[in-house]
Amino acid sequence: MKQMNPCGAAARSLGLWGLLALGLALMAPGFLQAAPVIEHWVQPSGARVYLVSNPGLPMLDVQIDLDAGSRRDPAPQAGLAQATAALLRAGVQAHAGQPALDENALAEAWADLGAQFSAAATRDRLSLRLRTLTQPELLQAAQDLLAQQLAAPAFAAPVWQRERPRWVARWQHSQTEPEVLAEQLLIAAVYGAHPYGQQARPETWAAIEAEHLRGFWRTHAQACTARVTLVGDIDRTRADALVRQLLTGWQPHGCSALPPLPEVQPLAQGRLIAQPFAVAQAQLLIGQPGLARRDPDFLAFMLANHILGGSGFSSRLMQEVRERRGLTYDIHSRFVPGRHAGAFVVATTTQPPRAQQALELVQHEIRRFVDQGPTQQELEHAQAALINGFALRLDSNRELLQEVAALAWHDLPLDDLQTWSARIAALNRVQVHRALQRVLQPERMVTVVFGATAP
Numbered sequence: 001m002k003q004m005n006p007c008g009a010a011a012r013s014l015g016l017w018g019l020l021a022l023g024l025a026l027m028a029p030g031f032l033q034a035a036p037v038i039e040h041w042v043q044p045s046g047a048r049v050y051l052v053s054n055p056g057l058p059m060l061d062v063q064i065d066l067d068a069g070s071r072r073d074p075a076p077q078a079g080l081a082q083a084t085a086a087l088l089r090a091g092v093q094a095h096a097g098q099p100a101l102d103e104n105a106l107a108e109a110w111a112d113l114g115a116q117f118s119a120a121a122t123r124d125r126l127s128l129r130l131r132t133l134t135q136p137e138l139l140q141a142a143q144d145l146l147a148q149q150l151a152a153p154a155f156a157a158p159v160w161q162r163e164r165p166r167w168v169a170r171w172q173h174s175q176t177e178p179e180v181l182a183e184q185l186l187i188a189a190v191y192g193a194h195p196y197g198q199q200a201r202p203e204t205w206a207a208i209e210a211e212h213l214r215g216f217w218r219t220h221a222q223a224c225t226a227r228v229t230l231v232g233d234i235d236r237t238r239a240d241a242l243v244r245q246l247l248t249g250w251q252p253h254g255c256s257a258l259p260p261l262p263e264v265q266p267l268a269q270g271r272l273i274a275q276p277f278a279v280a281q282a283q284l285l286i287g288q289p290g291l292a293r294r295d296p297d298f299l300a301f302m303l304a305n306h307i308l309g310g311s312g313f314s315s316r317l318m319q320e321v322r323e324r325r326g327l328t329y330d331i332h333s334r335f336v337p338g339r340h341a342g343a344f345v346v347a348t349t350t351q352p353p354r355a356q357q358a359l360e361l362v363q364h365e366i367r368r369f370v371d372q373g374p375t376q377q378e379l380e381h382a383q384a385a386l387i388n389g390f391a392l393r394l395d396s397n398r399e400l401l402q403e404v405a406a407l408a409w410h411d412l413p414l415d416d417l418q419t420w421s422a423r424i425a426a427l428n429r430v431q432v433h434r435a436l437q438r439v440l441q442p443e444r445m446v447t448v449v450f451g452a453t454a455p
Contacts, residue, residue: 036394038404038414039236046224046255047247050408051239052231052400058134060232061401064150064246065409067258068126068220071195071340077207079167079200081121084155084213086163088119088128091154095249098148103159106149115142117149123196124338125409126220131398134233143242151249153217157210168202179349182283182450185273189446190287190343194264223247224255229405231397264289264341267444274449281349282452284359286366288445290335290344293410298337299420300427300435306382307374308366309333309346314381320365321348327358339410344440355452367442373433387421 039051073080090103101109110117115132128150132142174180184199191197226247230239267288291301302310309317309332317331331348346366350358374382394400394417407416 036400036404036417038407038417040408040414041236041240043223043240043244043247045244045247045251047226047228047243048408049240049243050227050229050404051234051236052404053233053235053239054231054397054400055233057397058233059397060130060132060134060139060230060234061397062130062242062246063229063401063405064128065125065227065229065405066128066220066222067124067225068216069122069124070198070200071123071261072216072220072258073195073198073200075195075198076204077212078198078204080208080212080216081126082200083160083163083167083205083208084216085119085121085126087155087160087210087213088149088153088217089117090159090163091156092149093152093154095148095152098144100154102154102156109145113138113142113145115145117146122338123342127405129401139242143245147245147249150221150246155210155213155217160208160210160213164205164208167200167205171200171202178277178279178281178283178451181275181277182285182448185275185450186285186287186345186446186448187343189271189273189448190267190289191264194340195261196264196338196340196342218253219256220258221250222253222255223250225258226250227405227408229401229408231401231404261340267441267446270444270447272447272449275451277451279352279451282352282355283448283450284348284350284355284362285345285448285450286359286362286445287343287345287448288441289341291337291341291439292339293337293406294412295337295341297435297438299423300432301335301439303379303382303386303424303427304369304374304432304436305333305335305344306386307378308369311382311385314385316369316378317346317348317362317365321358321361325357325361327354327361331362352452355449359447359449363442363447366440366445370436370440370442373429373436376429379427379429379432383424383427386424390421 036052039053040049042048068081068084070078070081089106091106092101094100113132115130115138118129120127130142130146132139187197187199228243228246230242234242291297295301307316309315312318312332313323315332317333321327321331322329328348328350331346333344333346335344336342346362348358348362394403403417406412407414413419
């Protein structure tokens with residue numbers, strides 16, 4: 001049997017205009033960066049390591065991802081993951097013959113090495129990042145310092161007692177911002193009781209003490225579940241040794257399975273949330289659960305979202321709501337898939353007296369798009385735009401690190417980045433329309449009208 005050529009299938013689907021764009025993308029200098037070779041192995045500890053060796057610059061970026069995002073927060077202590085990430089940078093205890101360092105001494109130590117360390121918690125994961133030069137003595141010193149920091153973070157009570165009021169003050173200020181308040185209402189309604197919907201507040205931070213930060217770290221800092229991504233001037237042997245040292249301090253924690261979390265449930269019915277507020281511009285948000293990153297319809301739905309409201313001035317919503325009616329300055333749609341279904345959201349602002357007109361138009365356009373799907377021209381333009389922009393997402397070590405780390409986190413195939421453009425090009429109108437109709441439910445969306453009278 002004659003084998004199908006995937007590039008030929010892509011060409012037939014994409015059309016002449018899109019095929020030209022695909023050809024230019026494949027010939028561009030950045031294409032080699034857009035198709036990295038990823039080495040992958042699992043260490044005896046269970047840590048999964050992903051390496052893109054790039055000897056062009058004497059620099060290394062490392063990211064360690066843990067299943068310790070905000071979805072793992074106990075509900076009464078929402079914000080625990082973010083607090084843990086923040087305090088990781090605030091000092092270390094003495095460990096393995098190295099002296100203790102307070103937060104100022106630790107910052108100076110990183111500055112002296114010309115290296116950078118950061119930690120941040122999202123809904124899904126807690127990510128630790130290192131950027132350092134690969135000159136042998138500098139790399140080893142950065143490796144030693146980070147190993148100490150991961151093994152023995154201080155989580156000093158005085159630091160948390162100082163920082164907590166600052167977090168509360170920032171939260172109180174945010175409660176005067178209409179876009180923040182509208183987003184909070186939407187998140188609560190879309191996710192309900194799912195951990196994705198937990199939102200940190202002064203009372204949840206008040207329930208967190210330094211011992212809770214230490215306990216959260218001990219529970220979730222496990223080598224057996226870590227994903228470690230390295231991009232830069234390092235070979236596999238050196239990378240393996242580096243990862244082993246960084247994670248050695250977690251071995252005493254043992255390895256225990258974290259409890260499974262429920263999936264985000266579809267909305268049973270539509271809901272309107274109207275909140276009067278004295279503002280010059282009313283906030284309009286329409287949303288629902290979207291889909292998880294590993295969903296087989298992810299790429300098709302991404303294309304659909306690009307056409308509907310994710311492509312700036314060329315999107316349907318921008319053309320209909322701004323260009324033809326002048327009802328808004330900006331309107332867009334977005335979705336952020338994760339381990340679970342992230343929210344799909346359409347967001348815009350408009351003058352309060354025109355809020356009802358704008359809302360009805362947006363709802364109409366969503367229904368029309370779901371009913372009819374994209375045109376062939378819209379599809380080809382979206383495919384070309386995404387393919388041409390793909391290499392730009394990988395044109396530096398840091399951006400490449402982010403993409404490979406996402407691949408690792410979601411257990412995607414190692415060739416996911418190499419085949420991405422061809423898979424986008426191969427999608428047709430039927431596939432995109434089917435994904436659109438499967439995901440979006442216009443009659444069961446949450447609508448938030450903040451700052452105008454309810455329609």
